[in-house]
Amino acid sequence: MKKILITGASSYIGTNFKKWLANFPNQYLVESMSLRNDSWKEKDFSLYHTVFHVAGIAHIKETKENEDLYYKVNRDLAYETAKKAKHDGVKHFIFVSSMSVYGIDNGVINKNTDLTPKSNYGKSKLQAENLILTLAERNFKISILRPPMIYGKGCKGNYPRLAKLAVKIPIFPKVKNKRSMIYIGNLCEFVRLLIDDCSEGIFFPQNKEYVNTSKMVQLIAQKHKKEVKLSKIFNLLLIIKKVSVVNKVFGNLVYSKDMSKYNRDYQIYSFNESIEKTELKL
Numbered sequence: 001m002k003k004i005l006i007t008g009a010s011s012y013i014g015t016n017f018k019k020w021l022a023n024f025p026n027q028y029l030v031e032s033m034s035l036r037n038d039s040w041k042e043k044d045f046s047l048y049h050t051v052f053h054v055a056g057i058a059h060i061k062e063t064k065e066n067e068d069l070y071y072k073v074n075r076d077l078a079y080e081t082a083k084k085a086k087h088d089g090v091k092h093f094i095f096v097s098s099m100s101v102y103g104i105d106n107g108v109i110n111k112n113t114d115l116t117p118k119s120n121y122g123k124s125k126l127q128a129e130n131l132i133l134t135l136a137e138r139n140f141k142i143s144i145l146r147p148p149m150i151y152g153k154g155c156k157g158n159y160p161r162l163a164k165l166a167v168k169i170p171i172f173p174k175v176k177n178k179r180s181m182i183y184i185g186n187l188c189e190f191v192r193l194l195i196d197d198c199s200e201g202i203f204f205p206q207n208k209e210y211v212n213t214s215k216m217v218q219l220i221a222q223k224h225k226k227e228v229k230l231s232k233i234f235n236l237l238l239i240i241k242k243v244s245v246v247n248k249v250f251g252n253l254v255y256s257k258d259m260s261k262y263n264r265d266y267q268i269y270s271f272n273e274s275i276e277k278t279e280l281k282l
Contacts (some may be wrong), residue, residue, distance in 0.1 A: 001068075002195060005048040008055030009034040012095060012155060013187065020188035028195075045088035050093045053081050059156045062120050069217060075126035079131040086127050092198050093132070094143040094191065099180070099255075101126040101146060101195065106251040111259060114157050129202075141200035148206050148255060151175055153278050154183030158249055162213070163279070166220035166228060173250065174230035176211040177245045180254040183274035190266035197263075204259040207274070208267045213250055219272065223279040 001234050004021070006014040009032040014209045023154030031048075033040055035055045047052060056074045060066065078095060085093050101115050117123045136142045151159040165172070182205055190205040214230050221228040269277070 070120040148180035
């Protein structure tokens with residue numbers, strides 16, 4: 001039985017991962033821990049095989065006032081946690097970074113794409129990666145995850161905004177974009193396999209299918225027995241209004257498929273199935 005410590009007790013990924021591992025009784029012992037005060041520094045990490053670090057700041061508007069907080073939490077706290085894990089004899093440390101480390105809103109990301117983050121979120125995540133990777137040794141393996149947009153029941157970000165639109169409006173822009181996304185269930189399975197294999201490196205998990213924003217909104221509406229018609233009449237407005245939120249929703253941004261291959265299948269939910277599970281009322 002592998003013992004796993006999740007740092008970030010109330011995080012979306014952490015809470016869902018803990019629930020996911022409950023599907024595999026007698027294989028994992030999981031604990032979650034908050035890092036909101038310094039009491040975590042007194043905890044004995046040697047009890048755990050893997051530390052899964054998901055604590056961080058995201059989905060808040062960046063301002064001059066909160067700039068330092070991004071680096072204190074996303075970079076410094078992550079590095080301090082990794083150092084303690086290594087010192088206490090943990091074998092495997094997993095850090096959740098972000099696609100934002102590339103700093104681009106449109107295009108195809110491949111293994112040669114430059115790392116030029118623009119936001120404090122992206123910069124703090126990349127700086128954390130670089131610091132944590134300096135700790136890697138034969139007996140302390142490090143996994144860095146750079147997932148694209150994560151969605152699922154209870155998620156934050158652009159998905160719930162689009163889902164609200166899908167059940168309220170009768171017409172939506174028809175675009176031919178492609179976006180890399182990952183359903184929380186697929187991400188949780190990927191992390192489980194990483195832990196089983198004690199794999200090290202930088203990873204880019206994503207769904208098998210690229211997502212078209214227009215078709216996603218239409219599919220969400222269908223799950224609620226609503227109908228949304230797609231129309232190109234809004235497309236000129238989208239071209240003129242070149243703002244970040246438009247790029248994030250309607251632009252093209254994908255990982256090349258070869259970057260997301262793993263030696264075991266983690267993409268267990270199709271896009272259709274993932275939307276159904278996300279929109280299903282419990």
